[in-house]
Amino acid sequence: xxxxxxxxxxxxxxxxxxxxxxxxxxxxxxxxxxxxxxxxxxxxxxxxxxxxxxxxxxxxxxxxxxxxxxxxxxxxxxxxxxxxxxxxxxxxxxxxxxxxxxxxxxxxxxxxxxxxxxxxxxxxxxxxxxxxxxxxxxxxxxxxxxxxxxxxxxxxxxxxxxxxxxxxxxxxxxxxxxxxxxxxxxxxxxxxxxxxxxxxxxxxxxxxxxxxxxxxxxxxxxxxxxxxxxxxxxx
Amino acid sequence: xxxxxxxxxxxxxxxxxxxxxxxxxxxxxxxxxxxxxxxxxxxxxxxxxxxxxxxxxxxxxxxxxxxxxxxxxxxxxxxxxxxxxxxxxxxxxxxxxxxxxxxxxxxxxxxxxxxxxxxxxxxxxxxxxxxxxxxxxxxxxxxxxxxxxxxxxxxxxxxxxxxxxxxxxxxxxxxxxxxxxxxxxxxxxxxxxxxxxxxxxxxxxxxxxxxxxxxxxxxxxxxxxxxxxxxxxxxxxxxxxxxxxxxxxxxxxxx
Numbered sequence: 001x002x003x004x005x006x007x008x009x010x011x012x013x014x015x016x017x018x019x020x021x022x023x024x025x026x027x028x029x030x031x032x033x034x035x036x037x038x039x040x041x042x043x044x045x046x047x048x049x050x051x052x053x054x055x056x057x058x059x060x061x062x063x064x065x066x067x068x069x070x071x072x073x074x075x076x077x078x079x080x081x082x083x084x085x086x087x088x089x090x091x092x093x094x095x096x097x098x099x100x101x102x103x104x105x106x107x108x109x110x111x112x113x114x115x116x117x118x119x120x121x122x123x124x125x126x127x128x129x130x131x132x133x134x135x136x137x138x139x140x141x142x143x144x145x146x147x148x149x150x151x152x153x154x155x156x157x158x159x160x161x162x163x164x165x166x167x168x169x170x171x172x173x174x175x176x177x178x179x180x181x182x183x184x185x186x187x188x189x190x191x192x193x194x195x196x197x198x199x200x201x202x203x204x205x206x207x208x209x210x211x212x213x214x215x216x217x218x219x220x221x222x223x224x225x226x227x228x229x230x231x232x233x234x235x
Numbered sequence: 236x237x238x239x240x241x242x243x244x245x246x247x248x249x250x251x252x253x254x255x256x257x258x259x260x261x262x263x264x265x266x267x268x269x270x271x272x273x274x275x276x277x278x279x280x281x282x283x284x285x286x287x288x289x290x291x292x293x294x295x296x297x298x299x300x301x302x303x304x305x306x307x308x309x310x311x312x313x314x315x316x317x318x319x320x321x322x323x324x325x326x327x328x329x330x331x332x333x334x335x336x337x338x339x340x341x342x343x344x345x346x347x348x349x350x351x352x353x354x355x356x357x358x359x360x361x362x363x364x365x366x367x368x369x370x371x372x373x374x375x376x377x378x379x380x381x382x383x384x385x386x387x388x389x390x391x392x393x394x395x396x397x398x399x400x401x402x403x404x405x406x407x408x409x410x411x412x413x414x415x416x417x418x419x420x421x422x423x424x425x426x427x428x429x430x431x432x433x434x435x436x437x438x439x440x441x442x443x444x445x446x447x448x449x450x451x452x453x454x455x456x457x458x459x460x461x462x463x464x465x466x467x468x469x470x471x472x473x474x475x476x477x478x479x480x481x482x483x484x485x486x487x488x489x490x
Binding site: 011045048049050051052069070071072073075077079083084085086087088096097099100101 | 304
């Protein structure tokens with residue numbers, strides 16, 4: 001569904017992405033793992049077209065994403081740090097997104113809004129929200145339009161345990177519908193029951209892209225956190 | 236496109252600076268027209284103040300607004316929208332609200348007190364200047380990532396167009412006083428939208444006699460319909476070129 005081919009991106013002297021090639025298919029749930037500053041977020045932003053890569057190309061459903069914008073209608077993106085216009089209320093942000101995406105009310109997936117209790121906070125201004133509530137807004141927006149692809153950048157960072165369980169349950173439910181889900185996270189124990197594939201990045205390079213069962217047999221570890229630890233030690 | 240323009244305008248109205256600007260212009264225009272018994276003289280005073288204030292407010296407000304809506308831009312870019320649409324919508328939202336403010340603040344008093352060719356010329360020129368400086372501000376902000384630097388660049392650009400450029404032109408005139416530069420001055424004035432606007436309005440006022448031989452040359456050129464059309468075209472180019480360059484730059488910008 002998403003094919004990235006030899007992506008390079010340089011920020012000044014820093015090589016953020018170094019010849020990264022990745023193929024992602026429908027129904028997979030992919031964990032993007034790597035140390036801080038290994039290029040995970042940059043790669044995600046490349047897929048979304050927020051960062052324009054220096055060389056290489058990315059196709060989405062067989063179409064090059066360069067100079068294309070319609071494809072983003074099929075992506076739900078939850079940023080690492082959700083930043084929204086300060087003066088707007090939660091309700092206004094939600095309405096604006098619905099307006100921009102041109103979706104009718106029946107097609108919307110409002111599960112998360114209701115489960116997070118955001119429907120009671122609709123009049124709150126974005127600037128007054130705590131970091132966790134912002135994360136809830138970002139998550140609700142990512143799932144709201146029933147997209148085929150979900151890209152979640154550190155989804156549970158800053159969420160309380162109850163909310164992060166709600167979000168995990170929602171991710172599992174969407175995975176069961178055969179959607180492509182891409183998650184970055186540093187809390188590996190959380191990913192255990194979610195992911196089917198693991199992509200490991202380091203210093204902008206792709207180290208490996210394996211299915212989780214392959215990784216388990218290769219390292220002999222059952223838990224993802226231990227498997228990754230043993231891989232990192234070997235390097 | 237319409238939707239985003241709508242959200243931008245709602246947002247601009249909400250922060251009340253543009254409303255204050257409208258009120259200030261309105262107060263200024265009415266007091267000037269009431270102080271002078273001859274409204275043509277009032278128009279001249281008003282012109283001098285407008286040529287300073289309109290570019291300053293347009294360029295500063297727009298650049299600060301674009302920097303403050305960095306989050307909004309980021310949010311929109313991850314949605315199924317063309318980058319060009321997003322950028323031009325912000326441009327249109329800013330241009331519409333600032334020129335509307337000018338139209339209410341200066342247009343209404345001018346239409347009441349001085350509904351002449353000169354008054355209308357000044358209105359058109361003021362509206363164009365508002366939009367021109369929005370376009371220049373957006374070009375400055377898209378080129379610089381740092382907020383303080385970007386706003387500094389905007390202020391310097393304003394300073395250049397309102398003061399430094401005239402200084403440079405005077406310097407040139409004195410240095411090359413032995414050569415006939417009068418015709419070249421017409422060309423040089425095209426490089427500064429504020430000067431061009433001033434000349435356009437002053438020539439309508441028939442005070443060109445005060446400007447000596449250069450004034451006569453100017454009258455010869457700008458007084459004709461062709462000259463008027465050409466100078467309006469130049470002003471429109473001052474909108475189109477910065478807007479086009481900044482859109483091109485924004486299309487490739489990393490957010």
